Amino acid sequence: MSSPLVPGWFDVLFMLVPLFIIAIIGFGVFVAVRNYRAAKRGGVDPFAVDTELKVRAMDSAALAPAAPSIEERLAELSRLHSSGLITDEELAQARMQALSGR
Structure with missing residues (x-):
């Protein structure tokens, strides 16, 4: 009696897990594209945002002695x-x- 349930659950999991993984990858791409566009609008090189922000912070008057x-x-x-x-x-x-x- 329990053997027909196992293939049923397995089939559901076999379909849901790849869909979940695809959704996570899609969300990651969506976030990356939004960050890229926001960096471009802000006048920052999207591939060097962290370095540019660090340089700007170091050159700011707030961190100057x-x-x-x-x-x-x-x-x-x-x-x-x-x-x-x-x-x-x-x-x-x-x-x-x-x-x-x-």
Whole structure:
């Protein structure tokens, strides 16, 4: 009695599993095409999206090291002068550059 059920279930599984696999592959192709088109619309090379985004992030101001404030720069110059690493003339010149924003 159970032997007629086994071939029936086997036939159903034999048809459903390939359909499921084809559906997964189709969905993967659909997603890949949408991502490709979105990257093209965004002005990014679709085959190098991750690299282009990493380069843009590294070049952005958000990841750039913050420039020291004038107070920090003047304190650093005073420390260099007191330790003898720069002369009086170098200190005066560097202070003028720091105060002028260069």
